[in-house]
Amino acid sequence: MLESIKEDYLLSNKKSWDEVAPRFFGRTALPVYGPFAPTENELNLFGDVVDKKVLEIGCGSGHSLKYMAARGASELWGIDLSDTQIETARELLSAHRSKLNLFQGPMEKNPGIPNEYFDIVYSIYAIGWTVDLPMTLQQVFSYLKPGGTFIFSWEHPLHSRIVQEDTQLVVKKSYHDEGLQQCEPWNLPAMMNQLKLSTYINELIKSGFQIERVIEDVVITEEIKSADSAVWYTHQKASLIPATFIIKCTKKYGDQC
Template identity: 60%
Template sequence: MTNETLKINKKSWDQAAERFYGRNPLPEYGPLAPTEDDLHLFGDVRSLKMLEIGCGSGHSLKYLDQRGAGEIWGLDLSSKQIESAKALLVNSSSPVMLFESPMEQNPGIPADYFDVVFSIYAIGWTTNLDKTLKNVHHYLKSGGVFIFSWEHPMYNRIKAENGALIMDKSYHEEGAYQHIAWNQPAIMQQYKLSTYINLLIENGFAIEKVIEDVSLTEEDIQRHANKWYSYEKTKAIPAAVIIKCRKL
């Protein structure tokens, strides 16, 4: 099922790429979540070697290039996303390396090389979280930082209906699911927050921060409001979780 899921998701992302061009890149961590301007998880990135897992259209890499990153690398499953990223980053000050590849596979990325590996709202697309985290650990230097954000595990287990919040899916249920908010077939992975934390620990990471805060300014609400992300739901449940950890 893994290869079939990757084929489905690649096709879906190639079709949807334009719709997601430049959506929620750094300094954003995701819809209705605090930003890097609030959290300062990356700190000074000047001269650092940085790799993005699920780089999409390349806007987060551009943000880091503008802040003086030493090298910017990215990989993404979608050929359309990689094409967009290449076009966006063509005049970057930093050296750029981009790979069209699933995050579960290593397309030729060096080991023990990166100061920072990060992923902005992409990690839930992996078909094998354990393998993806092993790859991240492999890419990082000793003491290197891994920062990622994803939809909070509680968010799609609860729906807002007629002014009430209804839990319509067990929190204990994990595994693949087809996301109802996508126009095309798209298969994501559902994990408990404890699963993320325990797999990070098992794969040799020390967790430094887990952030479940929300940002519900008027600007945030207007920019992100849609059928899936809403003020009413997010004021009760975090839309995103953000984790910073370090390779031991």
Template identity: 60%
Template sequence: MKTEEILQLNKAGWEQSAERFFGRTALPELGPFAPTENDLDLFGEVANKKVLDIGCGSGHSLQYMGNNGAKELWGLDLTKKQIETAQELLQEQRALVMLYESPMEENPGLPRDYFDIVYSIYALGWTVELEKTLTHIHRYLKPGGMFIFSWEHPMHDRIKRVDDSFILDKSYLQEGPEYNEAWNNTVIIPHRKLSTYINTLVTVGFEIEKVIDDVVLPNVATEGNNHRWYSVDKAKLIPATFIIKARKK
């Protein structure tokens, strides 16, 4: 399936399902069972910074940045519904707000060598063309600017629950687009090894500062949690989330 076809399929899936994700996995959260920005302080001081959110969703991470003093709030997202929601959420921000409905594989008119911070919270893994997307991100950043992203750990969907056990259900080594089980096979998300993310960042010119796959478990699991996609039982075996901080040379 071609890139354009996958993007159209995923856009349709998100337009239909966007509302159930409004406000979920947004800063200061970085992903399921992961330490938060409050724990890690990856971004540091964001006051007066120009920030760009790749896959901004409902705008809640941009709202967090604005509430912490960011000077300009830019975002792009594949879906019209998400952008409209973000525009409404951010309308009272004092910072400049610029939002674009666009796939991350394309530059919808974003400036080059402009941003202090680019980030993507649980969105980058949707890209159909990773190197192309990371090349755009590298160009958006000022020299010395930082890029931080989180995504589902690539081992997470390789392991499946069967009765009271977990089994390795798919090859970690086999990369490529796959219909996603968590979305009932209605969208396509490429599977990539962790090393692919790291090596592609290096290829396009980033320096890796941190790779984090620590697990933070709740004191008490909610009822029925162990039957969910992100379960405490699975998180005891394998991280649900990985986080990478990189910098433009």
């Protein structure tokens, strides 16, 4: 059970996400993992997904699920907090209705998703919105078949603690401070978990996952530089610290735990 304060945060986050969702449609979706990160075309973390059952946590507008459909995944499942996102994803994926299952709800709870069912569970730039990482990882672990894969990307924990002031980077917040905080670039109520990279790794291990890869690499091409008009993510900052991290891990078989 979630504490009531976390339930309140989920309610206000849902309201805000329903409002801002149109600005994010397809913004961070596979093959993109996140700002300045190598793409799936370069990393090939998923491998062959033909006939694989996949579930996306924080599926947003459904663009990553569409990518999975184009690569031959046999079932497309998704969960997202926002009704607006789920409605958009349903429309975007209408051609795949027979293999589509979408749920509106928080990733911290199971809304009726089968256990030990999925070959791959993944999440592209959504996991950091969890108000309770251990609860979320517990759900993800239960959804996966033994030996199944969990891949996720999120903003690198250094990114929001260090800000760019002209040509210099300044540490504005301690890396050591963790917990639920208002998401800085948003002017709507939006509580997200500020965690360390080691916390993600240790919580995965505690949940029973075996870490396969941790990626903090940055890719800055001339094309990216000239298209870079964002304020929150800049190529100057990304050339010094990572903007995104990606983790691939496996649900260990029972006898390996």
